[in-house]
């Protein structure tokens with residue numbers, strides 16, 4: 001156990017473990033110190049100067065996020081000197097910031113706006129720099145507006161944590177700004193679209209490329225039949241946009257809200273998460289039994305797939321050929337569903353609601369055939385619900401529309417790191433050994449960056465690994481290449497903690513992000529739902545049985561390959 005040190009924050013005595021910062025000690029004392037560049041687990045560089053405090057023994061003000069707490073130290077976080085310093089820092093930021101708060105998507109949820117109000121700032125105290133730069137609309141998933149950036153560098157840290165490094169600090173002094181190498185646009189850079197920079201950004205400088213207007217237009221078009229489907233993790237996060245505590249499952253209200261956006265049907269993407277598992281488990285077992293390319297990697301995360309295509313093309317044969325649940329749903333709707341209901345596929349407008357910015361890119365990939373017309377992030381869905389004037393929390397709980405309503409618990413846990421692995425093991429184990437009854441694989445749950453386990457199934461040792469966050473995936477690939485790691489099946493999710501922490505999820509203020517474990521709380525909502533489900537294995541649900549009986553025959557059949565599988569290709573980048 002760490003040694004404890006005693007100090008006072010605003011005269012409040014507090015004990016914290018040795019090695020804590022003044023910011024940690026303040027939090028332990030219940031005192032909030034404002035931060036802009038600091039973000040727990042992402043960025044801690046002490047550069048924005050918002051967290052300056054007075055501390056005994058220090059010369060001048062010190063940055064609480066990096067200044068070590070010491071025995072006997074007395075810290076003051078709210079003196080005149082501290083307040084004036086923070087106010088001036090904010091006013092300097094505002095002098096360069098494009099002040100479009102009236103129509104900025106982050107208005108009301110912007111850290112700069114909130115602090116400027118709290119510190120009674122004059123936005124025009126310093127002469128404004130009106131220099132404007134083009135907004136980067138190159139990518140179909142993220143938009144960058146340099147003139148709203150406050151150079152906090154959270155996005156750069158988030159991207160470096162992903163081992164991608166698509167963005168960095170460019171220029172010096174007053175001209176320093178964030179951009180890609182050689183001032184490339186985002187789409188030309190090595191960006192994989194994960195959106196971790198977007199959820200890290202405290203202001204409106206980064207946002208998703210919205211397609212909300214396209215969806216409203218489709219809803220208003222009498223020629224179009226509009227169907228929505230929602231990814232597993234969205235039900236565990238959408239409520240946050242309406243003031244619900246982190247980890248609240250709002251599935252029933254989410255369905256009711258979408259249904260009230262217009263004449264639309266609302267399906268459950270957990271159904272095609274189940275379908276993905278049916279195809280992926282069969283592919284894994286086939287590779288094991290026929291000596292196919294091993295180990296096999298999951299392929300349901302488009303950020304991860306793009307990372308492999310760009311950085312490790314030699315690993316492409318190791319990726320499962322399964323499409324993601326989003327793209328399987330698109331394929332299923334534009335074939336089976338249209339044929340069954342006599343709908344011309346061009347009259348069906350398919351809207352996927354996802355936790356993810358990379359899936360916005362995925363549905364534009366030529367290999368996917370445009371079967372998903374557009375993908376909305378959780379944040380965009382929340383905005384549509386607000387635009388429609390719905391009182392979300394007062395809505396009744398409603399159920400998904402048939403025939404794509406009922407899922408297994410395995411489909412639901414797809415949204416958390418380890419969930420795809422666990423769902424696949426439930427089905428693959430039974431394919432290998434019909435008497436295998438276990439459905440819980442707790443070793444692959446949780447938020448550890450890399451999880452490993454070995455299971456004995458049908459006399460074979462199946463070695464599995466789960467990585468979330470691309471730096472951890474990189475560690476696994478390097479280990480496979482240098483012979484220090486050995487697995488049969490590996491799940492990778494680009495976002496740390498999996499889709500519950502995706503780049504399209506609600507942006508929460510630092511005060512929440514820095515104090516709660518979002519990944520665990522959101523994942524817990526999905527595991528609770530799994531536990532209550534009468535079907536734990538993807539193979540057990542009546543919907544999956546119907547889809548195979550009526551259309552695909554068996555997993556990995558010729559027809560299943562045509563609709564549910566894809567291919568990848570090397571993507572050479574500098």
Ligand code: SF4
Nearest residue numbers: 159191192194195197
């Ligand atoms: S979307 Fe992901 S890869 Fe692209 S710049 Fe942002 S953090 Fe980096």
Ligand code: SF4
Nearest residue numbers: 149150152153155201
């Ligand atoms: S884009 Fe956002 S996160 Fe990145 S440096 Fe600018 S303000 Fe910070």
Ligand code: SF4
Nearest residue numbers: 301303356495499502
């Ligand atoms: S982990 Fe999920 S949210 Fe993140 S990029 Fe992959 S699919 Fe999207």
